[in-house]
Amino acid sequence: MKVKKIIDKESGKVIERSVMNSITIDCVIFGFDKGSLEVLLVQHGEGIRKGEWGLPGGWIRESESVDNAAHRLLAELTGLDSIYLEQLKAFGEPDRFPLGRVITIGYFALIKKEDYDVRAGFTASDAKWYKIADIPKLIYDHNDILDYSLEHLRNRVRQAPVGFNLLPEKFTLFELMKLYEEILGVEMDKSNFRRKILRMKLLVELDEKQKDVSHRAAKLYEFDQKIYEKLTKKGFNFEF
Amino acid sequence: MKVKKIIDKESGKVIERSVMNSITIDCVIFGFDKGSLEVLLVQHGEGIRKGEWGLPGGWIRESESVDNAAHRLLAELTGLDSIYLEQLKAFGEPDRFPLGRVITIGYFALIKKEDYDVRAGFTASDAKWYKIADIPKLIYDHNDILDYSLEHLRNRVRQAPVGFNLLPEKFTLFELMKLYEEILGVEMDKSNFRRKILRMKLLVELDEKQKDVSHRAAKLYEFDQKIYEKLTKKGFNFEF
């Protein structure tokens, strides 16, 4: 089993820990800002692909579960824990990685950008949000993984209320609709959207309104956590 | 990289081929018979778990993609190729495999039982169909993988017409309904089911009827391959 240099998060010291040598994790981290869906990419700061952009990822330690490895890596990469994270699938074309046979397990994460400060991870020289339409050519098969994630996201938001993980705690119905429009690539009717989403009783109307807008301020809403969980399990139907 | 004994399918000779040593594939193979959903399990013929039942699976070769490995293993295990096969996800608890750290990638397959002859695979002493309700305690985390697959199947049949892969080429509407009832664990209305499924234009009515039944014989149907593919991509909505 390979032993890889790992820098301890707290102390900054280099420690040694055994990792699995033919399996990695790569994360597709989605965010949403001003009507645009975005993905967090990192620029590699070392290795043969120095300078090129790719998905944030890393190695799995010998003693941790795959899910835990994904959570750990995501915390290291974004500084966030307890965010929405889901395994996508394993990607395993024999030639996907040039230095040997490595299978990667894709994860997909949805984060509230308001909670996140951009910063580069350990081995990354830079980290940046890219709009979906502006994704550059990425290393290895990362463009494929990203495409797959996007497809997955589109399916997922129609079957469970996971899209909400991309919005701030408090949001207007219009913002929620714009999120769905952006993810699904469709146009919706304000009025019908409002009727449909309110009927599910998923949202709690707050005693608060938008501020600093140059038009009539809209009411703010947040989720009802209980109904959210129930609908996440049961599945919900959000067709347009 | 580990070198593992592999018996060549055609010649029966033992050949050596390098395999990945910390990743396996396990397949959950569903079949449907006389109104019951079933799973194909194998009894291990060698190793520390000799005699115990588990999911059919195997090692990934150094030179093949993960998907190809799944197809190859399935052909070796069931004698069938070109059947419905889909990756589930990777299962990677650190202690799931007692002899070292091994992550397994789950696949799920749907087969027409009429096409399949039961036979044991290379390292298996026996292979047998089990009704979902009668699944015994399986090796490693295979019960977890099976539970996950079942959940996945339930979601999948509501979003794509994949359940059809479990039925014979020609079937009656009643048989199709029974399949859905069994998978989803619900009761349906004959009349409404018929209306709904026929409206999608997915089925082709044949000039043929059931035989050897002691009641009015029902018309047989088969799929329209073109519409089947279109609906598989686009997604279809089969809520009850």
Add this chain to the structure above:
DNA sequence: TATACTTGTGGTCAAATAAACCATAAGTGA
């Protein structure tokens, strides 16, 4: 201050769909 403009919010109406249920057809077996 009046007016235009923008977005929010609450409706209407017709068409499509779903759920529950009924009636008859077409076959079997006694």
Add this chain to the structure above:
DNA sequence: TCACTTATGGTTTATTTGACCACAAGTATA
């Protein structure tokens, strides 16, 4: 012939959808 079973094709009512309208409530500008 009759009783019985399943197939098949309705009907009826409630619910949901989609398209569209009208006014409310604010801002920006003349």
